[in-house]
Amino acid sequence: MERSAPFYCHRHKSRPPAKKQQQIVLMLAGICMALLYLALFLSGSTRPVLAPLVAKESIEYWLYDAPGEVVGSISLQYRDELDELYRQHGHQPIWMDHFQLNDAGKVLVRSLKHTASDEWKAYRYRIAKLQTEIKRLSNQPKHAAAIDVLLSDAFIDYAQQVLNRELLPNTGELDHPSFRKVASAPTIRVTSLDVISLLSQSLEHGKLHTLVSDLVPQHPGYEGLANELDRYQDIAESGGWYPLNIDRTLSLGDSHGQVPRLRWMLKAYGDFTASKLAWLIPQSEDQDPLLLEQAYRRDRHNRVYKIDDDTVTALRHFQTRHGLTANGQLDKPTLELLNVAPYFIAQRIALNMKRWRYLPVDMGQRYILVNMANFHLDLINDGESQLSMKVVIGRNQRRTPVLVETISAVVLAPQWNVPHRIALRDILPTAQKNPNYLSRHNYKIYEGWQTPAQEIDLTNVDWEGFNSRINTFRFVQTPGGDNALGDVKFVLPNDKSIYLHDTNHKELFGRKMRALSSGCIRVEKPRQLAHALLKDQNWDSALINKVIDRAQTRPVQLKQPIPVYLMYWTSWVDENGQLQMRDDVYRRDQINGESHKLDSIVL
Incomplete structure (x- = not known):
């Protein structure tokens, strides 16, 4: 036990x-x-890792073994330059983080896509092929290396275009041929080897992302258009867009089989916002508009086919964004704009994005911005509009050029020294037909442009001899109510005689289409603008009016000259984040293969 x-x-x-x-x-x-x-x-x-030795072998393969067969049959454009670049970088990827794009690579791909979207030039970025390969990128070292090499190849081309200012539209117009080009090409061109040197330095100092970002305008207006470009390209690529076929005006309460399609468009464009109580009413809006259209005959009394209050509001929003009369009806002008394919809208947006490249990085704390396509001027102070007004711009035969300059002086009660081209084309033929025209409109003629100059008696002009010596004569219109410059002139130093001024035809500001001048910008509120520029120099409104009423010319130099940007945007994003579109009055946009051929412009 x-x-x-x-x-x-x-x-x-x-x-x-x-x-x-x-x-x-x-x-x-x-x-x-x-x-x-x-x-x-x-x-x-855990992400797959691309070992340095494997990466080196893969990049060397595309550079030395198959430079003409990268991702199929693509040939490298800058093989020698790429050889130098990758040698300096140890034949390691530049734009790839193992088997995915790094941050700089993402910025570059987006920039290439946006740049090439207008199809203005025969861009050599191969961006469509690059995007396809990036989407199907697997864990194959040679595949990742091929994308990296192609991106470097595209970057060399893109950087040269940016740095040589080749991405600026409308720089070769001859409407005012004596004007020096605002954005003329640099005397010394940036070469592919220069780009390689720049790229190598950025890699050495860890500044690759900064380098790529700095090649893109940093203005909020540019980024706003970039986002809208993405929107319209997504719509175009969705395959869901097709034009409306509606043969009558639709108003509130009207029915049509394509009303669901109309709402789909307005939602896609960002114009349609359902009312807060819309969820209480059963809807079929989520169905395919095409299916709803096909069912219209069987169910034509369904409210989904009616123009309701929300649709009217959306139509007004769309019309306002496009400069149309905001009547809330689907009328002919509205239908025509709704039926512009998203692909062409995207193309137009991309071209307008390039126009931001005219502007300096720092536009100044205070400046004047004119959008010719919108016939509008804003005096901007600390990022907000201090004064806003309508403008008249040059007519189609004498288009106002895109111009970046500075107002140096304000002239009160100005006399007008008539530019030679206007004297020859407009004033001289009229004066020859009507001998009293010059005296009635307070013109004088002087012998030459020097000061002082001999005045010619208007009653004793030898018009036949005058024609042979036109280059030696100067027409001057004295200050007063008939003066073509009106009460105020804002001086911009340039050799095309382009400036801002008042007008003796105030009625023109009542017109919707205001491309009516000989090239200068006529402003709606000249005295208010003069006061805004001169008030810090002890010029109040009463003093300005007094000088003007005396009809004695008085130039006033600005102690702080103010930048002026005469721009041409037919599409832009406003202060509320809304895409605005306007008619291409100067035919400067390349849309649907129409307008003047931008490819022929000498940059």
């Missing part, structure tokens, strides 16, 4: 109860499951 006790105790300690055994088993199973899930999580979140 005494020996059996220890034996009994030993057996009891070595075999825990069945319930406790189950708990241990369950605990171990739980630990195993947790470890399994952890392993799966880590394996799913």
Whole structure:
């Protein structure tokens, strides 16, 4: 008995109860499951690594073994330059973070896509092929290396175009041929080797992302258009867009089978916002508009086919964005704009994005901005409009050029020294037909442009001899109510005689289309603008009016000249984040293959 006790105790300690055994088993199973899930999580979140030696071999393959067969049959444009670049970089990827784009690569791809979207030039970026390869990128080292090499190849081309100012539209117009080009090409061109040097330096100092970003305008207006470009390209690529075929004006309460399609368009463009109580009413809006259109005959009384209040509001929003009369009706002008394919809208947006490249990085704390396509001027102070007004711009035969300049002086009660081209084309033919025209409108003629100059008696002009010596004569219109410059002139130093001024034809500001001048900008509120520019020099409104009423010319130099930007945007994003579109009055946009051929412009 005494020996059996220890034996009994030993057996009891070595075999825990069945319930406790189950708990241990369950605990171990739980630990195993947790470890399994952890392993799966880590394996799913761990990115494949492109080893440096493998990356080197893959890049060398495309540079030396198959430079003409990168991703199929694409040939490298800058093989020698790329050889130098990748040698300096140890034949390691520049734009790839193992098997995905790094931040600089993402910025570059977006920039290439936006730049090429207008199809203005025969861009050599191969961006469509690049995007396809990026989407199908797998864990194949040669595939990742091919994308990297092609991006470097495209970057060399793109950087040269930016740095040589080749991405500026409308720089070769001859409406005012004597004007020096605002954005003329630099005397010394940036070469592909210069770009390689720049790229190598940025890699050495870890500034690649900064380099790529700095090649893109940093203005909020540019980024706003970039976002809208993405929107319209997404719509175009969705395959869901097709034009409306509606042969009558639709108003509130009217029904049509394509009303669901109309709402789809307005929603896609950002114009349609359902009312807060719309969720209370059963709708079929989520259905395919095409299916709803096909069902119209069977269910024509369904409210989904009616123009409701929300649709009217959306139509007004669309019309306002496009400069149309905001009547809330689907009329002919509205239908025509709705039926412009998103692809062409995207093309137009991309071209207008390039116009931001005219502007300096820092536009100044205070400046004047004119959008010719919108016939509008704003005096901007600290990022907000201090004064806003309508303008008249040059007519189509004498288009106002895109211009970046500075107002140096304000002239009160100005006299008008008529530019030679206007004297020859407009004033001289009229004066020859009507001898009293010059005296009636307070013109004088002087012998030459020097000061002082001999005045010619208007009653004794030898018009035949005058024609042969026209270059030696100067027409001057004295200050007063008939003066073509009106009460105020704002001086811009340039050799095309382009400036801002008042007008003796105030009625023109009542017109919607105001491309009516000989090239200068006529402003709606000249005295208010003069006061805004001169008030810091102790010129109040009363003093300005007094000088003007005397009809004695008084130039006033600005102590702080103010930048002026005469721009041409047919599409832009306003202060509320809304895309605005206007008619291309100067036919400067390349849309649907129409307007003047931008490819022929000498940059």
